[in-house]
Structures are given as C-alpha cells and as structure tokens.
Amino acid sequence: MIYQGNALSVARNDGDIAILTFDLKDESINKLSSTVIKELQDAVKAIQAERDLQGLVISSAKSVFIVGADITEFHEMFARGERFLMDMCQEVHTLFNTIEDLPFPTVTALNGLALGGGCEVALTTDFRVMAETAEIGLPETKLGILPGWGGCVRLPRIAGADNAVEWIAAGSQNKADVALKLGVADAVVPVDRLEAAALDILARANAGELDWRARREEKKSPLKLNAIEQMMAFETAKGYVAGKAGPHYPAPVEAIKVIQKGAGESRERAQAIEAKAFAKLALTDVCYNLVGLFLSDQLVKKKGSKYEKQSAPVNKTAVLGAGIMGGGIAYQSAYKGTPILMKDIREDALQLGLKEARKLLAKQVERGKLTTGKMAEALSNIRPTLSYGDFGEVDLIVEAVVENPKVKGAVLTEVEGAVGENTILTSNTSTISINRLAQNLKRPENFCGMHFFNPVHRMPLVEVIRGEKSSDAAIAATVAYARKMGKTPIVVNDCPGFLVNRVLFPYFGGFSFLVEQGADFERVDKVMEKFGWPMGPAYLLDVVGMDTAVHAQAVMAEGFPARMAREGKSAIDAMYEDERLGQKNGKGFYRYEEDKKGKPKKVSDEQAHALVKQVATGSREFSDDDIIARMMVPLCMETVRCLEDGIVGTPAEADMALIYGIGFPPFRGGALRYIDAMGVGGFVSLADSLAGELGPLYAPTDKLREMASRQERFYANDSQTAQNQA
Structure with missing residues (x-):
C-alpha cells in the first residue's frame, strides 16, 4: 500500500x-x-x-x-x-x-x-x-x-x-x-x-x-x-x-x-x-441563493427518500376523471412505468384523456426522448374504463374530478366502496380542505391530498396534504408514487389553499390593490418579470383561469377572512363577469392569438384596460420599487405565516415549493431567503409602512417582530440545512 x-x-x-x-x-x-x-x-x-x-x-x-x-x-x-x-x-x-x-x-x-x-x-x-x-x-x-x-x-x-x-x-x-x-x-x-x-x-x-x-x-x-x-x-x-x-x-x-x-x-x-x-x-447574491437552493433541494429529496423507504409498494394506480388533468396524470404515471386505470363516467371524456396522453407521448418521440416502441409500451400502461371492475387490484387512486366539494365527496365515497381495505385514496384538489373531504369516508386514515400543478408533465411539484386523520402509511405511499412519477413531493398540513395557493393569493391580492389604485396592469407585469418572475401577475391569472381564481379566492376569503376577504369588485371579478377567463377562452387581461407553433401569444387589449378602469378608485403613479414591495410583501408574509402555523415543516421546503410550484425566481432563493437578504428587521419595517394603508394582509406577525428584535434569520446555518433538518 x-x-x-x-x-x-x-x-x-x-x-x-x-x-x-x-x-x-x-x-x-x-x-x-x-x-x-x-x-x-x-x-x-x-x-x-x-x-x-x-x-x-x-x-x-x-x-x-x-x-x-x-x-x-x-x-x-x-x-x-x-x-x-x-x-x-x-x-x-x-x-x-x-x-x-x-x-x-x-x-x-x-x-x-x-x-x-x-x-x-x-x-x-x-x-x-x-x-x-x-x-x-x-x-x-x-x-x-x-x-x-x-x-x-x-x-x-x-x-x-x-x-x-x-x-x-x-x-x-x-x-x-x-x-x-x-x-x-x-x-x-x-x-x-x-x-x-x-x-x-x-x-x-x-x-x-x-x-x-x-x-x-x-x-x-x-x-x-x-x-x-x-x-x-x-x-x-x-x-x-x-x-x-x-x-x-x-x-x-x-x-x-x-x-x-x-x-x-x-x-x-x-x-x-x-x-x-x-x-x-x-x-454574488445569485451564487449564495443558488447554492442555498441546492442544499434545500437535497433536504427535500432526503425527506422524500425517508417516506419512500416506509411505503408499501405502489405498483398499480388509478385516476378518477379523464379530462386534461386526468390525462396528464395518466400520461406521467404511464411514462414513468406505473400502470394506471383512467376512470370516467363518459366515453368522450376517456377519449379526451387518452388524446392528451397520446399527444404528450408523441412530443417525446419528436424530441428523440422516446422510440415509437416505448411510446406504445407507455400507452399500453393506460387502461381506460367506465366502471370500478378492476379497482380491487389498485394500490393508490388519484381523484381528479371537478373542483367542487360535493362532487369530490360523492366520488370519493363511491370509490372507497369498490377498493380493498389498504388502498390509498388521494384527492387532486387545489384548495378544498382534506379534512372536509374525509368526513364521509369510512377509512379516513387511508386518505390524503395529492395536488398536482398544471401542466402536470412540466410542473415538478406535488403537494402531499396531510389531513387530521391521514396515516403515515398513506402519506408515505403518496410520496413514493409522486417520486416514481418523477415529481418532487413536499408534505404539508391541511388548511385552505394548503401551502402554494395560500401563498399565491395574497400576491394576487397585492396586484388587485395596485390596479384599483390606478396602476397599469401591463406595467405591473413588466416590472415583476424584470424582477425575475417567468410571467407577471395579470398574465399568470390568464394562465390559471379567471374562473379558477375567483373560486380559489372565495375559499381563501372564507378561510382567512381578516386578511383575504375583500369588499367591492376586483379587477379579477370584472374579468370573470365579462366572461374573460384567460387563455382557456382566448381573452382575459390580454387577448390571445396562436403563434406559428400553435401556442397562445398574448396581445394587448383595450377592452381589458377599459374593464380595469371601471374598478379603479384612483390614478396613482407607482415606482418600480413600490410595485415590487406591494406584490412581494403579502406573498412573503403569508409564507412566514404558513411556517409559523406548521403548514410546512422547514424554510427550505417552503421556498422549494414556491420555486417548483409557481416559478418564484430561483436566483432570489425563495420567499424566506428573500426576507433574509433584506434583513428581517428591514422587511418588518417595509411591511409596517404598507400595512397602515393596505391592511392586515401586509402586517407582520408577532413572531416575525421577535425575530427582527433578536436579529435572527430563517437560514441561520446553511451548511447544516441538508444534513440536520431531514
């Protein structure tokens, strides 16, 4: 030697x-x-x-x-x-x-x-x-x-x-x-x-x-x-x-x-x-934040791996609802090798789901990522059905029907009677309480949330939502399945909107305040895109869909009335009432035309500006810094509240969820790193200066004030993040 x-x-x-x-x-x-x-x-x-x-x-x-x-x-x-x-x-x-x-x-x-x-x-x-x-x-x-x-x-x-x-x-x-x-x-x-x-x-x-x-x-x-x-x-x-x-x-x-x-x-x-x-x-700050994100990502992966090791095998799954979302879930599961039943009550819906999966697989063939043989193999992993006949063999089910608590509740109760005692039920809900959906289930311990983001094949995040009665076995199996699908699962606790949507809607609230006071929504979009977001808030609302946004806003207002309930008509309401739903019907804050590749291209629309002016109560001028502060403070503040309320376990998981789920600018490190970069004391001062005019959505929590007084940070020791928090 x-x-x-x-x-x-x-x-x-x-x-x-x-x-x-x-x-x-x-x-x-x-x-x-x-x-x-x-x-x-x-x-x-x-x-x-x-x-x-x-x-x-x-x-x-x-x-x-x-x-x-x-x-x-x-x-x-x-x-x-x-x-x-x-x-x-x-x-x-x-x-x-x-x-x-x-x-x-x-x-x-x-x-x-x-x-x-x-x-x-x-x-x-x-x-x-x-x-x-x-x-x-x-x-x-x-x-x-x-x-x-x-x-x-x-x-x-x-x-x-x-x-x-x-x-x-x-x-x-x-x-x-x-x-x-x-x-x-x-x-x-x-x-x-x-x-x-x-x-x-x-x-x-x-x-x-x-x-x-x-x-x-x-x-x-x-x-x-x-x-x-x-x-x-x-x-x-x-x-x-x-x-x-x-x-x-x-x-x-x-x-x-x-x-x-x-x-x-x-x-x-x-x-x-x-x-x-x-x-x-x-x-540079960019390097500091990107290295921090790497460490946070390692933490998320370690937590996911721990759950996966505790999971029973998930070898066969099913999705209820065969629309665009159901088809996307079926595609992702089949593409990554887990056979899946796709159930609906209508044959035309099944065909729509299969068409979605076939389209996504064909794109993979075009890009050289799949052979035609592998595409055929993946398609054979999707079995459409109008009945529950084969559901006794299924390990895990994703319910992906319309976002309505009564419909979801009825479907979940129905499928529970058609599966084995150990089958895990999950709901792909974006806002509805898991505890509420579990009320009529005989085995609520086998039930949790599994929130995919649209489009399923592109968005890496899956929120796994733990209800009051969800068992560790249900959470472990759901995390394991998400990882098999090539997704990044983050486990959160139940509340209106869970983590990502709960944090996103105060951001939209900040946008509504701005346009009501006279800000031009196209300028707000440009400022926030320059800040680093992949799209500004008006454009994002068009992608989300105004009907979805109005529904989710109502859920948030009911859950957090002191902060999120609003009086009067917002710009989002005005768009919805005028049937400007966004990209799904070609008009929202922008008008949409197909580009050469057949993708929607946004175009400025005077009608949209006229609608927004009808709900504006002022005509103030805002600097870029004003716009950024009014947009970012409520988002960051709600992230702090989610951490304090135990909805999410660690700062790292909170920040990674926002980056993977809504495209928070990675070079800024996430909402809590953004506060750290400003200094908790500086952020509290900024929030206080806005809360006086704009209300409790902007107000710092008592715990955040205590952090500021002690000069604490959310990431006290990054070198320990991936090692000790998992």
Whole structure:
C-alpha cells in the first residue's frame, strides 16, 4: 500500500502501476471536501516518492466516480472572502498540475458520474476511459459560479473551445458516447472491462503507441485559434448564452469570458484568470441563493427518500376523471412505468384523456426522448374504463374530478366502496380542505391530498396534504408514487389553499390593490418579470383561469377572512363577469392569438384596460420599487405565516415549493431567503409602512417582530440545512 486515507487509497497492482481509488467512508458517493483534497495532496506526495512507477490509474470503488466538491462547505467557505477563494483555487491548481506533470502516463477510469471537481480531476490525466453508463460534465454555472479547478482551462484544450463553451455554459451532464465523439473520453467499454481498458491504454502509452507527452503539452499550451476562430467560438456564443441565461444569471457568460481570456495563455496564467473569476462569482447574491437552493433541494429529496423507504409498494394506480388533468396524470404515471386505470363516467371524456396522453407521448418521440416502441409500451400502461371492475387490484387512486366539494365527496365515497381495505385514496384538489373531504369516508386514515400543478408533465411539484386523520402509511405511499412519477413531493398540513395557493393569493391580492389604485396592469407585469418572475401577475391569472381564481379566492376569503376577504369588485371579478377567463377562452387581461407553433401569444387589449378602469378608485403613479414591495410583501408574509402555523415543516421546503410550484425566481432563493437578504428587521419595517394603508394582509406577525428584535434569520446555518433538518 502506497497510501491509505479515509477517502482514498493508493496501491500498486501486480506490476509497476499505481491505482488511486476514491472510496469515501460512510458515504454512498465520493465528493471532494476540503478534507478529501488534503488527503489527495498527501496521496500524490506518496506517489511521487514511490520508485519505478510506470503509470497511474485513478478510479472509484463506488457506483459513481466523484460527484463534485462538497457543496455543504460552500457558504462557509465563500464567506471567507475573495483572497481566500483565490488562494484555495490556486492550491488545488497546484495539486492538479502535479498530477498532470507526473513523469509517467496517467489515465482515469470513470465508472459513473464525474461532475464538477470530479470531471476536473479526470481532465488532469492524459487519458480517460468511460463505462457505457457513465456521465461527465461541469454543472457549476447552475450554482452561479464557474469551474474553478481547471475546467475552464483544460476542457477547451481537450474538446475544442466551442464544445467546452457549450458544456460549461449549459452546465450539462454528458453521456459517454458524446464524450468519446468530442475526445473527452478515449474509450467507452462495459463497466466490468473498465480497469482492463485503463491498464491497456497505459501499456500502449509506455510502448510508444500513444503519445501521452504530446497530449500533455497540448493541455499546457495556449489554444490554437486565429482571430476569426476566436470570434466564432466566443463572441457569437456570448450573445446567444446571454439571451438564454437572462440578466439575472451572470455565470454562463462569465465562464465564456474566462475561457476566452485564457485561450492565448499558458496553463498557469489561464488558471489564475479562472481563479479570480471564480472568487468574484462566489461572492454574488445569485451564487449564495443558488447554492442555498441546492442544499434545500437535497433536504427535500432526503425527506422524500425517508417516506419512500416506509411505503408499501405502489405498483398499480388509478385516476378518477379523464379530462386534461386526468390525462396528464395518466400520461406521467404511464411514462414513468406505473400502470394506471383512467376512470370516467363518459366515453368522450376517456377519449379526451387518452388524446392528451397520446399527444404528450408523441412530443417525446419528436424530441428523440422516446422510440415509437416505448411510446406504445407507455400507452399500453393506460387502461381506460367506465366502471370500478378492476379497482380491487389498485394500490393508490388519484381523484381528479371537478373542483367542487360535493362532487369530490360523492366520488370519493363511491370509490372507497369498490377498493380493498389498504388502498390509498388521494384527492387532486387545489384548495378544498382534506379534512372536509374525509368526513364521509369510512377509512379516513387511508386518505390524503395529492395536488398536482398544471401542466402536470412540466410542473415538478406535488403537494402531499396531510389531513387530521391521514396515516403515515398513506402519506408515505403518496410520496413514493409522486417520486416514481418523477415529481418532487413536499408534505404539508391541511388548511385552505394548503401551502402554494395560500401563498399565491395574497400576491394576487397585492396586484388587485395596485390596479384599483390606478396602476397599469401591463406595467405591473413588466416590472415583476424584470424582477425575475417567468410571467407577471395579470398574465399568470390568464394562465390559471379567471374562473379558477375567483373560486380559489372565495375559499381563501372564507378561510382567512381578516386578511383575504375583500369588499367591492376586483379587477379579477370584472374579468370573470365579462366572461374573460384567460387563455382557456382566448381573452382575459390580454387577448390571445396562436403563434406559428400553435401556442397562445398574448396581445394587448383595450377592452381589458377599459374593464380595469371601471374598478379603479384612483390614478396613482407607482415606482418600480413600490410595485415590487406591494406584490412581494403579502406573498412573503403569508409564507412566514404558513411556517409559523406548521403548514410546512422547514424554510427550505417552503421556498422549494414556491420555486417548483409557481416559478418564484430561483436566483432570489425563495420567499424566506428573500426576507433574509433584506434583513428581517428591514422587511418588518417595509411591511409596517404598507400595512397602515393596505391592511392586515401586509402586517407582520408577532413572531416575525421577535425575530427582527433578536436579529435572527430563517437560514441561520446553511451548511447544516441538508444534513440536520431531514
């Protein structure tokens, strides 16, 4: 044994080859924490001291290679400032350069995921062999930073500048066959032949068949690009990527600039450019929030995994109601491999549901995500039916009929009599109390909410709603099924609107106040879209549907009359009464026309403006900051209340639900991170300044005032979020 640590070891094979194996103890994956980097430094020193070595293989004993740096360390590390971060990057550069400069050929054997720092380790060696199922990539831009351990320097010299720009700016994971085509991999083999293939490459390199020294020299030298090639590779790419990333995500464009600046430099000078840019981005609010979201997402996944382990098998399901929503649920279940019965009382409704599923599957075939054979297999997983005949075999049922408590209650009571004692019943309701729907059930412990968001195939969130009598078994099975469908389930407790809609409607309330006092709704939309929302509130209401919004608003007003009940007619009411329902009938706050792809395109409509003026009681001018405050304070305040009321368990789950469910701007981190960024005291002061005029919807809670007085935050220690809250 040449070296033995807690995360990696180095041993000779039967001959003169060193095998460095990553195998982090007590973990299912390998990651490059600061402790692991220290061990790697010691291991490389031990390799340098070893005599008569003729090669090095870097490998993994786990099912992945290395998934990257230890992101739980990021916030604490980044807080130490720019100079520290530059020095840290330079220290790793020195280590990786030492591996690259070893006096014999080197190869990395990639058996699974090699991401971020794991990819950068692999790029240091002369050759890379990948298992057929392995993937490689540099996803750092998704965290608001860029590859800081040589990825921006080595990848362009191995794969070409244009390919490196594409990989790094997109933050993509790339399959082995793609890596082979671009020269990032030198061979792709079955996983059981990986070590043999790596040793074979070293043997051929030592025999002179493969010129490892020339490869190494190319990685250490400037890129060979003339002025026109540089312009094509970088200037065009910067414009395209800036358009795709948008103004709130600087990392992708900054990464291209770093590659461009380093293109004409030697290895060490290019690495210094990379280190400086990494440190600069790491200190931005965008990076702080995106890293925080990653940690929050890990927490949500851990909680989901715990529920899944407690669940009985969910092998066959059913959906009641075969409209667009029912068809979407059937599609998602069948596409992800769980057979599903689709039940309705009308044959034409069943055909509509099947048509929806068929359309979505056909789009997957068009995009190359599915073969026609797989499409046929998925369709065969959907069985339409007009009766309850086969429901005795079903493990879990999703009720997705019209949003009416009497209808839902009747359907749930009916289906309960047709299923086994252990079958889980769920309701895809967006607002109706689960406790209310459970009142007439014989087995309310087997019942909970399963709220999908529309369109089902695109929206990642599923709210799993626990009623007073819902059992842990029902919640676990529902979470497990949502995960099988490829969704992110978040468990919340029952209340009007649950979590997401309860928080969304105060946002719409803020919008109603603005337009009543004279704000132009199109300007409000533009301000909020510039703030980072995918669509402004008027446009979002058109997508939701005015009939749905009026119904949900009534539920909210009944549940929270002090804050959400309103006097007089709102702009939303005016649209509904004039039968302007939004996209579903082609007119709402905007008029809708089909674009070239057949999708609805919004167009300004004078009739809509005239209707809104009829309910306006004033003609005030509002600054952009005024609009943002009036829209964001009630949304954030209601999120705080949901946390305080125990509707949602943690700040992380609350923020992830808003990002996944209604498109809260990810770079702002969620409603509670938004308050943290402003400072709880600053947010309370802002809310108080608005509550005097606009009422209790804007008023801070007593607990939030206490937090402000103690200078507390919702995220006191982000490095613990994913580890301790699950």
